[in-house]
Structures are given as structure tokens and as C-alpha cells.
Amino acid sequence: MRLDRPSGVALPAAGAAALVAGSLSPWATFAGFPGKMSLGGFPGGARLFCLLLVAGSALFVVDTGGRRRAALAAALGAVAVVGLNLVALVDQGGGLGGPAWGAWLSLAGAGLLAAGAWRLPAGRAAAPDDWPARPASVEVAAVAVGLLALLGAVVWGLAINESSRFVSFLVFVGFTCAALHHLGLFTWLTVLFARRQRMAVALGGAAAVAFPFTQQGNAYWIRVFASIGVFAVAAIGLNVVVGLAGLLDLGYVAFFGVGAYVGALLANASLTTVHVHVPFLAVVLLGGCVAAVFGLVIGAPTLRLRGDYLAIVTLGFGEIFRITANNWDGLTRGPNGISGVPDLAAGGFNFGAAHSLFGVTLPGFANYYFVELALIAAAIVVFTRLNDSRIGRAWVAIREDEVAAAASGIDTIRLKLLAFAIGAFMAGCAGTVNAHLTTQVSPDSYTFLESILLVAAVVLGGMGTVPGALLGSTALFVLPEKLRSFQDKRLLLFGAALVLLMRFRPEGLVPSRRRRREFRDDAPAPAP
Amino acid sequence: MSPLLEVRGVTKRFEGLLAVDRVDLDVGQGEIVGVIGPNGAGKTSLFNCLSGLDAPTAGTIRFRGELLAGRPDRFTRAGVARTFQNIRLFPHMTAFENVLVGRHCRTRVGLASAIGRGPRFHREERESEARAGELLAFVGLGRLGGVVARNLSYGDQRRLEIARALASEPGLLLLDEPRAGMNAQETRATADLVRLIRDRGVAVAVIEHDMRFIFGLCDRVAVLVQGHKLVEGSPAEVQGDPRVIEAYLGAPTA
Numbered sequence: 001m002r003l004d005r006p007s008g009v010a011l012p013a014a015g016a017a018a019l020v021a022g023s024l025s026p027w028a029t030f031a032g033f034p035g036k037m038s039l040g041g042f043p044g045g046a047r048l049f050c051l052l053l054v055a056g057s058a059l060f061v062v063d064t065g066g067r068r069r070a071a072l073a074a075a076l077g078a079v080a081v082v083g084l085n086l087v088a089l090v091d092q093g094g095g096l097g098g099p100a101w102g103a104w105l106s107l108a109g110a111g112l113l114a115a116g117a118w119r120l121p122a123g124r125a126a127a128p129d130d131w132p133a134r135p136a137s138v139e140v141a142a143v144a145v146g147l148l149a150l151l152g153a154v155v156w157g158l159a160i161n162e163s164s165r166f167v168s169f170l171v172f173v174g175f176t177c178a179a180l181h182h183l184g185l186f187t188w189l190t191v192l193f194a195r196r197q198r199m200a201v202a203l204g205g206a207a208a209v210a211f212p213f214t215q216q217g218n219a220y221w222i223r224v225f226a227s228i229g230v231f232a233v234a235a236i237g238l239n240v241v242v243g244l245a246g247l248l249d250l251g252y253v254a255f256f257g258v259g260a261y262v263g264a265l266l267a268n269a270s271l272t273t274v275h276v277h278v279p280f281l282a283v284v285l286l287g288g289c290v291a292a293v294f295g296l297v298i299g300a301p302t303l304r305l306r307g308d309y310l311a312i313v314t315l316g317f318g319e320i321f322r323i324t325a326n327n328w329d330g331l332t333r334g335p336n337g338i339s340g341v342p343d344l345a346a347g348g349f350n351f352g353a354a355h356s357l358f359g360v361t362l363p364g365f366a367n368y369y370f371v372e373l374a375l376i377a378a379a380i381v382v383f384t385r386l387n388d389s390r391i392g393r394a395w396v397a398i399r400e401d402e403v404a405a406a407a408s409g410i411d412t413i414r415l416k417l418l419a420f421a422i423g424a425f426m427a428g429c430a431g432t433v434n435a436h437l438t439t440q441v442s443p444d445s446y447t448f449l450e451s452i453l454l455v456a457a458v459v460l461g462g463m464g465t466v467p468g469a470l471l472g473s474t475a476l477f478v479l480p481e482k483l484r485s486f487q488d489k490r491l492l493l494f495g496a497a498l499v500l501l502m503r504f505r506p507e508g509l510v511p512s513r514r515r516r517r518e519f520r521d522d523a524p525a526p527a528p
Numbered sequence: 529m530s531p532l533l534e535v536r537g538v539t540k541r542f543e544g545l546l547a548v549d550r551v552d553l554d555v556g557q558g559e560i561v562g563v564i565g566p567n568g569a570g571k572t573s574l575f576n577c578l579s580g581l582d583a584p585t586a587g588t589i590r591f592r593g594e595l596l597a598g599r600p601d602r603f604t605r606a607g608v609a610r611t612f613q614n615i616r617l618f619p620h621m622t623a624f625e626n627v628l629v630g631r632h633c634r635t636r637v638g639l640a641s642a643i644g645r646g647p648r649f650h651r652e653e654r655e656s657e658a659r660a661g662e663l664l665a666f667v668g669l670g671r672l673g674g675v676v677a678r679n680l681s682y683g684d685q686r687r688l689e690i691a692r693a694l695a696s697e698p699g700l701l702l703l704d705e706p707r708a709g710m711n712a713q714e715t716r717a718t719a720d721l722v723r724l725i726r727d728r729g730v731a732v733a734v735i736e737h738d739m740r741f742i743f744g745l746c747d748r749v750a751v752l753v754q755g756h757k758l759v760e761g762s763p764a765e766v767q768g769d770p771r772v773i774e775a776y777l778g779a780p781t782a
Contacts, residue, residue, distance in 0.1 A: 382643055389642035390635050397618050397629045404616035409604035409633030409696045517620045
């Protein structure tokens with residue numbers, strides 16, 4: 001590391017000063033904009049993100065790998081945050097009188113920073129040895145801090161209630177991640193996580209278990225995460241089908257629906273056609289098995305098709321399921337669906353009631369949340385162990401070149417059916433829990449759009465990895481929830497976010513090594 | 529003793545085109561048999577029938593006396609493995625993983641065992657890995673096991689394809705233009721490799737355009753012209769046959 005010539009630092013220094021000053025000044029001429037933007041002297045609302053992004057200007061005096069791109073990302077992040085808020089201020093303040101001088105000053109400062117970053121010499125790319133290797137204590141601490149930062153970002157994001165500020169937050173997180181990525185942080189963390197896998201998994205599991213205890217009896221986010229859990233199990237199942245075996249299934253939600261109907265029909269709901277009650281554990285397995293049988297029935301004729309043809313046919317089967325459920329009044333009660341599904345109960349333990357544990361009162365949804373965690377854990381074990389076996393290798397081989405796989409002695413039809421059945425099984429299990437969680441099951445919950453969302457979760461998160469499926473389903477569930485106040489523009493924003501992500505990270509948020517190789521030529525090869 | 533591979537009257541018709549026309553061919557234990565012919569003579573179509581990728585329109589294929597039919601994986605399990613004219617590796621898997629995939633039909637671990645991870649699973653994985661490592665070393669890629677297949681050089685990709693095919697423990701290996709795109713030195717190395725494969729007890733049938741390669745390597749050569757077998761015999765017999773010269777160069781205008 002060495003210090004740069006001071007002459008090259010004047011422009012960004014002025015920019016950083018302007019951005020700091022602007023972020024501490026009022027941005028709005030009117031009261032009521034989120035973050036008390038009409039008041040100066042403190043960085044409220046989105047101004048905090050700008051202030052944090054100023055930290056990127058340290059790269060002008062520190063020579064490290066990838067610094068030009070990182071500095072540029074930080075500066076452009078500030079430009080984007082100010083710009084978005086300017087648009088909102090103009091929109092809500094009734095014209096150009098809406099934004100105050102602080103906002104314009106911040107924009108100028110961010111612009112200067114970006115110009116300064118643009119003029120930086122290209123320099124070298126980040127190298128692995130920019131970051132410390134070994135001492136075990138450093139590695140352990142880094143894994144823990146990395147997980148904490150992730151959790152911190154999630155908790156911080158969830159606590160932001162105003163949609164406009166949440167969008168600023170997303171932009172801030174996106175550009176910060178881009179900057180850190182160019183500095184090589186994530187490459188380093190990926191290596192560490194791989195080396196300290198057990199510890200990372202244990203810490204992540206502990207954090208997931210601890211989450212309901214942090215909510216002080218407030219059920220809202222526990223409920224949201226219980227719903228995400230259902231979605232995540234299904235996404236892991238779909239990841240077997242799409243991510244490993246490469247079979248694009250656009251009717252996958254039908255398996256989820258089959259499980260939900262099985263769960264609802266065997267729970268002795270108040271408005272139902274079948275009056276039996278089967279113990280819950282048996283129902284979960286039964287729902288999975290019935291869905292798996294459906295998977296085999298649908299797969300047997302369709303899996304001879306490839307690529308787009310398979311996608312279209314599975315789409316058709318998904319619709320057949322929905323329309324059948326909508327019309328088979330004798331079993332599914334048609335469009336009314338089955339409602340009044342009772343809460344789960346096992347051995348006198350009612351999953352719907354609040355329970356006290358370690359002096360903390362947990363709402364009923366926390367019980368479902370823990371059931372989901374157990375299901376996710378099981379799904380993860382199945383996914384990772386299959387992936388790392390001759391079966392997983394055969395799936396990947398089929399995805400890469402089906403003809404070569406067959407010529408290498410792989411019974412492609414049988415293995416594709418197996419992938420279909422396992423994916424369906426997981427979706428079915430998740431569906432049975434969902435029937436109890438939402439207390440009702442009706443055909444309009446299993447539309448084509450839901451299938452698309454699941455596929456999007458897998459692709460967005462990163463095909464073929466568990467963290468990818470978890471992150472993707474969380475993002476796809478939380479984003480629409482958070483963007484709610486944009487109402488009709490919600491799906492548009494959502495779509496824009498997906499397009500941006502696919503443009504800048506086509507391999508997904510957490511891709512598998514193999515998947516990454518398909519998109520990036522510079523992806524590191526494993527050590528021989 | 530009956531030959532390892534017995535092809536009788538195999539015919540392949542695509543719409544109006546007769547690609548393979550009543551071909552008989554035997555490959556004996558420990559033999560290297562060459563298949564040559566001008567472009568479009570039906571060599572690869574014949575190999576596709578022999579490896580199960582295409583079902584012949586007529587005719588029978590027997591391997592070790594058993595009738596072969598159905599999907600390609602059955603052919604491979606029975607003991608006929610192949611490589612492709614345009615290399616078909618799994619491009620984003622490592623060389624080692626490519627060979628492991630070739631072990632698929634000789635391993636048994638099922639769903640329960642893969643999830644449960646009992647001692648049987650670990651034993652089989654260890655065996656497969658040892659076998660794959662041995663095969664990589666055998667074809668000369670011992671130190672490149674961790675390299676992603678598409679990053680290997682062209683010649684190494686061809687060798688890796690052979691290692692993957694050998695991983696299925698075949699009795700007969702079908703090589704479709706194994707030296708295409710190679711220089712003289714690599715070609716010699718490939719010929720040596722084919723002889724070593726034969727010495728391991730694997731019979732080889734090879735398609736090639738390089739006459740010196742074929743005649744220096746093969747025990748017997750079959751010439752295909754427009755789908756049917758024109759001549760079959762020792763390299764010397766085939767080289768001296770006027771019909772072969774005519775097929776390649778056209779009839780002499782007297």
C-alpha cells in the first residue's frame with residue numbers, strides 16, 4: 001500500500017466534503033418525508049446511506065486491488081440514492097420546489113466522487129492475498145462477522161417501514177456489495193465459508209433458531225418468516241429439478257398444491273369433504289408421497305421432452321391441476337376450497353397457541369416457524385448429500401449434455417424421474433404445513449404466477465445451491481411485502497430489480513462453483 | 529469361439545437416405561478394427577447404431593452373444609463404450625468428475641444409501657475415486673484432474689473422453705476420429721494409447737481418416753462406401769485393393 005499524489009485527490013476530496021455536508025443538511029422543503037428530511041444537522045432517512053458510502057472515498061488514498069471499480073461503485077451508489085430521493089422529493093413536494101439545497105449539494109458531491117473514481121488508474125484486480133489467510137482465529141472471526149453482517153442487514157432492512165426508504169436501502173446494499181465484491185471480499189469469504197463450513201452452518205442454524213426470541217412476542221415477522229420457510233422448502237425441492245437436473249418445470253406449484261390439499265383433507269377441517277384426522281407427522285410424509293406419485297405420473301410421459309418443450313408441457317400440467325381442483329366439488333369443494341384447517345396438535349401440544357420458553361413468550365407462529373426450520377434442515381441434508389453422490393453427478397451430467405450422459409451409461413429417464421419425484425416430495429411436505437399455517441386451501445393459491453415466482457427464487461438465488469434457494473425465496477417474499485405502498489407499481493419495481501440482477505449477476509446471488517463457471521471465464525478452478 | 533461383437537445386416541435409413549446398408553462386422557477379443565471411408569459413408573451412423581444412440585432400421589447387434597437393443601445406457605452397461613467425433617465432455621465439470629460420471633453404471637448406491645451415508649456409500653465412493661484417478665493417470669492426465677474440462681487443451685479433452693469411456697469398464701471401445709485435429713506427435717501418442725487400451729483387454733473399433741494411423745494400428749480394416757461395406761481385410765489387403773482406391777479417388781479414366 002502507498003499514498004497517492006495529493007494532486008489526484010483534490011477533486012474527490014471536495015466531492016466527499018460536499019457529500020458529507022449535504023447529507024447533514026435538509027433535503028426536503030416540506031415536512032413529512034420519511035427520515036425527517038426537512039431537518040438538518042443529522043443524517044436521517046436515506047441520508048445515512050450517503051454518509052456511509054462516503055467511506056468508499058478512502059480508496060482514493062489506499063492503493064489496493066480493484067480499487068477503481070470499488071470506488072466507482074460506492075460513488076455511483078451515492079448518486080443513485082440521492083437521485084432516487086430527488087425524484088421522490090420532486091414527486092411529493094409538487095415540483096422542483098420539493099427538494100432542499102442539501103439534496104442538490106449531495107448530488108454534486110456524489111457526482112464529483114464518481115468523476116474522481118472514473119479518473120483513477122485502472123490498476124490491478126483484487127487478488128486473494130490482499131486478504132489475510134489462515135490464523136484460525138482470523139478465519140473464525142471473519143465467518144462470524146460475515147454472518148452477523150448478513151443478519152444485521154436483514155434485521156435493519158426489515159425494520160424500515162417506508163417503501164421509499166426501503167428502496168434507498170436496497171440501492172445502498174446493492175452498491176455496497178458491488179464495491180466490496182470488487183475489493184475481493186466475497187471471494188475471500190467464499191473460501192473461508194467453504195473451509196469453515198461446519199461452523200458457518202452451526203452459526204447460521206443457531207441464528208435462525210434464535211430469531212423468534214428477538215421479536216419480543218411480536219408475531220408479524222415470525223409469521224412472514226414461517227411463510228418464507230414453506231416457500232424455501234419448496235424452492236430447495238425445485239432446485240433439485242431445475243438447479244441440478246436442469247429440467248425447467250413451470251408447473252411445480254401443482255405439487256405444492258397436492259401436498260396442501262392432502263394436509264387440509266386429512267386434518268378434519270371445519271369446511272371439508274373428508275372427515276378424518278390423521279396425525280400430523282404421518283400427513284407430512286403422506287403429502288410428500290402423494291405429490292411424488294403425481295410427479296412420477298406427470299414426469300413419465302413428459303420427461304422425454306427437453307428444454308422449452310418440457311417447460312410448456314409442465315406449465316400445462318400445472319394448469320390442469322388448478323382447474324381440476326377448481327371443478328371437483330366433491331373432493332376439493334371447488335373454488336371455495338377447504339377452510340378452517342385446525343392448528344397442528346401433537347401429544348397435547350397445540351401449535352397455534354403462544355408458548356413461553358426461557359422467559360420469552362413465543363407467539364403461535366413461532367411453532368410453525370420451528371417446524372419449517374426442521375423441514376428446511378431435512379431438505380438441506382437431502383439436497384447436499386444427493387448432490388455429492390453418484391446421483392447428483394449424474395443429474396449434473398444430464399444437464400450438461402444429455403446424449404453424452406446416456407452414452408456414459410446413465411439411465412437418463414430414470415434419473416430425471418427421480419429428480420422430479422424428489423422435488424415433488426419436498427414441495428408436497430411444504431404444502432401440508434402451509435395448509436395449517438394459512439388455515440385454508442383454495443385453487444387460486446396455485447396459479448402459474450406462483451410457479452414462476454418459485455423458479456425466479458431459484459434462478460435469482462443461484463441455481464444448485466442451498467443458500468441460493470434460501471436467499472432467493474426470502475428476497476422474493478420480502479420484496480413485494482416491503483414495496484407494498486407502491487401498490488400498482490409494485491410488480492414493475494420487482495421486475496426491474498430482477499432484470500438488474502440478471503444483468504449484473506446472471507449466475508445468481510450464491511451460485512454453485514459449476515454454475516459460476518458457465519457464466520464467468522475467470523471463475524477460479526478448484527485446486528487439483 | 530464367437531467374436532465379442534457380432535453385427536449382422538445392420539441398416540439405418542433416415543427418411544429417404546440409406547445411411548447404413550446391411551453391414552456385417554465382427555470384432556474379436558483383443559482386436560483393433562478400423563472403419564474407414566469417404567465423408568458421408570455412414571461410419572458415424574454405424575457407430576451410433578452400435579452404441580444405442582440410434583436404433584437400426586434392420587439388423588442385429590450381439591455383444592458377448594447377447595442381443596443389444598434399447599437406450600444407450602444399456603449398451604454401455606453391457607460393455608460397449610464410445611467417444612464422439614465432436615468431443616462431448618461435461619464442460620463445466622472437472623476432469624476428475626467427468627471420469628466419475630463414467631463410473632455411474634458400475635456403481636450401485638441408491639437414494640437411501642446416498643442420503644444415509646452408510647459404510648457402503650463411502651466404500652463405493654473411495655473405489656470410484658481410486659479408479660478414476662488410475663484412469664486419468666493411464667491416459668496421461670494424472671495431474672489435471674482438478675481442471676475444468678472445457679479449459680483442457682484439445683488433445684487432453686480427447687484423452688479425457690477416452691478415460692471417461694474406460695471408466696464404465698467396457699469390453700469394446702468405439703473411438704470416433706480420436707486423432708482429429710492432432711499434430712503428428714499427438715497422433716503417435718494416441719496410437720500408443722489405443723495399443724495400451726487393447727493390452728488392458730479392451731477391444732477397440734476406430735473410425736479415422738488418417739490412413740497411416742489406421743494402417744499402422746489396426747489388425748483389420750473395414751471400408752464403408754455409401755453405407756455398405758466395400759472391403760474388409762488386413763491393412764495390406766485393403767491398401768492393395770483397387771476398389772478402395774477407386775472409392776476414394778474415382779475410377780481411372782483409361
